Amino acid sequence: MRQSSEFVVSDSGEQKNARPGKGASRKRIGYNLLLRGLLPFALPALEWRARKQVSQGDRWRERLGFVPRRPAGDAPIWVHAASVGEVQAALPLIRSLANTMPERTVLVTTFTAAGARQLRQSAGDRVVQLMLPYDLPGPVNRFLDRVQPAALLVMETELWPNLFREVHRRSIPLLVGSARISDRAWRRYQKIPGLVAETLNCVDLVAAQSEVDAERFRNLGAPEDRVETLGNVKFDLQASSSVAEQGSGLRRMLFPDRPVWLAASTRPGEEEKVLDAFEKVRSEQPGTLLVLAPRHPERASGLKQLLKARALKDVSRSEQRPADDDTDVFILDTLGELINFYAASDVTFVGGSLVPVGGHNLLEPIVLGVPVLTGPYYDNAVDVAEMLLAAGAVRRVADADELAQRVSEILADSAVRARMAERGWRVIETNRGAVDRLVDRVGRLIGDEVAGMPQP
Numbered sequence: 001m002r003q004s005s006e007f008v009v010s011d012s013g014e015q016k017n018a019r020p021g022k023g024a025s026r027k028r029i030g031y032n033l034l035l036r037g038l039l040p041f042a043l044p045a046l047e048w049r050a051r052k053q054v055s056q057g058d059r060w061r062e063r064l065g066f067v068p069r070r071p072a073g074d075a076p077i078w079v080h081a082a083s084v085g086e087v088q089a090a091l092p093l094i095r096s097l098a099n100t101m102p103e104r105t106v107l108v109t110t111f112t113a114a115g116a117r118q119l120r121q122s123a124g125d126r127v128v129q130l131m132l133p134y135d136l137p138g139p140v141n142r143f144l145d146r147v148q149p150a151a152l153l154v155m156e157t158e159l160w161p162n163l164f165r166e167v168h169r170r171s172i173p174l175l176v177g178s179a180r181i182s183d184r185a186w187r188r189y190q191k192i193p194g195l196v197a198e199t200l201n202c203v204d205l206v207a208a209q210s211e212v213d214a215e216r217f218r219n220l221g222a223p224e225d226r227v228e229t230l231g232n233v234k235f236d237l238q239a240s241s242s243v244a245e246q247g248s249g250l251r252r253m254l255f256p257d258r259p260v261w262l263a264a265s266t267r268p269g270e271e272e273k274v275l276d277a278f279e280k281v282r283s284e285q286p287g288t289l290l291v292l293a294p295r296h297p298e299r300a301s302g303l304k305q306l307l308k309a310r311a312l313k314d315v316s317r318s319e320q321r322p323a324d325d326d327t328d329v330f331i332l333d334t335l336g337e338l339i340n341f342y343a344a345s346d347v348t349f350v351g352g353s354l355v356p357v358g359g360h361n362l363l364e365p366i367v368l369g370v371p372v373l374t375g376p377y378y379d380n381a382v383d384v385a386e387m388l389l390a391a392g393a394v395r396r397v398a399d400a401d402e403l404a405q406r407v408s409e410i411l412a413d414s415a416v417r418a419r420m421a422e423r424g425w426r427v428i429e430t431n432r433g434a435v436d437r438l439v440d441r442v443g444r445l446i447g448d449e450v451a452g453m454p455q456p
Contacts, residue, residue: 025198027192027194027195028161028162028165028195028198031161031195032136032137032162035134035135035136036136039134039136042134043058043060043063046058046060046063046113047060049112049113052298058113058131059113059116059130059131062130062131062133063131063132063133063134063139064133064134064138064139064142065133065134065138065139065140065141065142065143065146066142067130067133067142067143067146067147068146069146069147070105070107070146070147070148074105074148075104075148075149075150076104076105076106076107076128076147076149076150077097077101077104077105077106077107077149077150077151077153077442077446078107078108078109078147078149078151078152078153079093079094079097079106079107079108079109079153079154079155080108080109080110080132080152080153080154080155080158081108081109081110081115081119081155082110082111082112082115082132082155082156082158083110083111083112083114083115084112084114084115084118084335085360085361086110086115086155086156087108087110087115087118087119087122088118088122088237088339088361088364089155089156089178089233089234089237089361090108090155090233091122091123091237092233092236092237092238092435093153093155093177093178093233093236093435093438093439094106094108094123094126094127095123095126096435096436096439097439097442098126098127100439100443101439101443101448103448104150104448105128106126106127106128107127107128107129107130107147107149108123108127108128108129108130109129109130109131109132110129110131110132111131111132111158114335116129116131117335117336118335118336121335121336122336130147133163135160135161135162135163136162137162137166140162140163140166141166144166144167144170144172149172150172150173150446150448151172151173151174151175151442151445151446152167152172152173152174152175153175153176153177153438153442154174154175154176154177155176155177155178155233156176156177156178156179156180157176157179157180157181157185158176159176159196159199159200160199161195161198161199164199164202164203165198165199165202167202168202168203173204173442173445173446174202174203174204174205175203175204175205175206175207175438175441175442175445176203176205176206176207177207177230177233177438178207178209178230178231178232178233178234178434178438179206179207179208179209179213179217180208180209180210180213180232180381181213181216181217181220182358182379182380182382183379183382184358184379186216193220193221196220196221197220197221198221200217200220200221200222200223201221201222201223203222203226204226204445205226205227205228205441205445206222206226206227206228207228207229207230207434207437207438207441208227208228208229208230209229209231209232209383209434210229210232210383211229212383213229214227214228214229228441230434230437230438230441231431231433231434231437232381232383232384232431232434233434233435233438234361234363234381234384235363235428235431235432235433235434236432236433236434236435237363237364237367237428238367239343239367239368239369243339243340243343243368244343244368246340246343247340247341247342247343247344247345247368248343248344250340250341250343250344251344253322254322254323254330254344255289255291255322255323255327255330255344258287258288258289258323259285259287259288259289259346259411260288260289260291260344260345260346260347261278261281261288261289261290261291261345261346261347261348261349261407261411262291262293262341262342262344262345262347262348262349262365262370263290263291263292263293263348263349263351264293264338264341264342264348264349264350264351264360264365265293265294265295265338265350265351265352265360266292266293266294266295266351266352267294267295267351267352267355267357268299268355269355270351270352270354270355271292271294271303271306272306273354273399273400273403274290274292274349274351274354274400274403275290275306275307275310275312275329276400276404277400277401277403277404277407278290278328278329278404279404280400280401280404280405280408281404281407281408281411282328284404284408284412285407285408285411285412288411289323289327289328289329289330290328290329290330291329291330291332291341291344291345292329292330292331292332293331293332293338293341294331294332294333295351295352295360297332297333297334297335300316300318300331300333303331304316304331307328307329312328312329313326313327313328313329314327314328314329314330314331315327315329315330315331316330316331316333317330317331317332317333317334317337318333318334338364339364339368342364342365342368342370343368343370345365345370346370346371346410346411346417347370347371347372347373347407347410347411347417348365348370348371348372348373349372349373349374349375349397349403349407350362350365350372350373350374351375352377352380353374353375353376353377353378354375354376354377354397354399354400354403355375355377356377357377357380358377358378358379358380359374359375359377359378359379359380359381359385360380361381362374362378362381362384362385362388362394363384363428366388366393366394366424366425366427366428367424367425367428369421369424369425370421371395371410371416371417371420371421372388372393372394372395372420372424373394373395373396373397373403373406373407373410374389374394374395374396374397375396375397375398375403376396376397376398387427387431388424388427391423391424391426391427392419392420392423393420393421393423393424393426393427394420394424395420
């Protein structure tokens with residue numbers, strides 16, 4: 001049970017800068033009663049999901065706040081990144097905090113088991129990793145008593161009423177970093193403005209991705225003087241040379257001498273459209289291999305049935321063998337390797353965008369110099385998508401036919417690939433710096449010297 005956390009008021013702005021009152025308190029009581037009622041069902045559900053996602057049990061004791069006590073005086077900086085996408089986005093920030101405040105421990109929580117696994121693979125021993133406690137007074141207080149953080153930095157828009165209230169009560173600086181409010185969330189949470197305003201009044205700084213996001217947070221009730229536009233940390237992703245090398249190595253080992261199209265983070269109902277497009281691409285670009293990477297790798301067995309029904313030959317990454325000349329589709333059914341497969345591809349379609357999911361991170365392949373296609377549904381990051389589209393770094397497709405046409409064009413023309421890569425880099429370079437600005441604000445709030453940081 002992942003609780004949604006983007007609370008919104010009506011577009012009319014009538015609740016702008018609303019302050020918490022009795023209505024908000026009553027809603028918080030109702031919120032707590034609802035969570036308590038769901039808890040007996042949530043624990044086994046999360047156990048099942050963890051075993052399905054990462055083949056291991058869920059760390060439910062940590063979710064109830066039973067975490068190891070930090071050493072006296074440790075006072076870590078606590079970063080919360082809910083799942084795989086947020087973890088990937090937060091990595092430059094986590095590394096910067098560790099490098100610029102070396103005397104501080106960086107503690108990172110996730111909500112999903114997949115996010116925890118991604119964090120272990122990406123950050124290793126550089127951080128202390130725990131599961132986020134349930135947003136109930138008991139688990140929250142146990143967690144805070146044992147961890148005693150110097151500050152809490154929540155990524156994107158994870159608003160937790162009980163956690164924020166208790167962190168504020170204990171005078172722990174609280175920031176929402178790279179904060180955003182999607183159109184869908186804006187509409188969804190019109191019904192609970194009081195609880196939202198009460199929660200946002202506990203935040204010391206909302207570091208918004210864009211001016212649109214900043215204004216939405218103000219309309220939700222965040223105090224005017226606690227909202228700044230500091231940018232999107234996803235622009236600070238760095239493509240290490242090792243990723244490019246691993247991508248080249250994967251390509252040589254698994255599918256040498258073939259054009260490669262990666263369909264990444266695909267969703268149910270979307271794979272059928274991708275496969276329709278693939279059939280047409282192969283008629284234009286014979287020998288093309290489709291690498292199919294579902295958003296949730298546990299869906300791979302269902303995809304195999306789909307491919308079998310279409311008489312397409314497949315091999316899975318978990319089989320640990322290369323795609324031979326007769327292989328049509330390579331299924332990426334493992335976690336934590338997507339970025340390496342981006343580096344191994346000639347063109348990428350980023351999924352969740354041909355179906356109304358809202359899209360996924362377009363910047364990961366862009367930073368690796370890979371041409372990117374997206375469908376029309378990218379409302380999870382409209383500003384980033386439209387910036388990249390306007391620059392010609394990303395191309396939008398409406399359906400399977402247009403997807404096939406664009407993939408074929410890009411595979412056929414190395415000059416197009418190079419031009420899209422250059423334009424993508426230009427956008428990224430122009431928008432870097434959010435991590436430095438955010439680390440600076442954390443240092444100011446906790447009174448720490450931040451080593452080697454540029455002056456704002």
